[in-house]
Amino acid sequence: MIGYALVFAIACFSIALLLNLFRIVRAPGVTDRILALDTMVVNAIALLILFGIDENNGIYFEASILFAMVGFVSTVAYAKFILRGDIIE
Secondary structure (H helix, E strand, C coil): CHHHHHHHHHHHHHHHHHHHHHHHHHCCCHHHHHHHHHHHHHHHHHHHHHHHHHHCCCHHHHHHHHHHHHHHHHHHHHHHHHHHCCCCC
């Protein structure tokens, strides 16, 4: 039963990633693209967690933590670049 739920959740998050990719390509502004990239990071983290549950392997959980840290820092850096034009002052 858990296998069906995992397959359904993986399919839903995969569709969400595709919709985010569409939003990145067709977004009207830069801020919309930043938000779509941040949402893609969240969806990718969810997929890594689901793969970890499916494979019963802890390396996916560690990878998701690293991906979350890198995604957060990159989102903040990109937003700061858009606001000020410079990342390091």
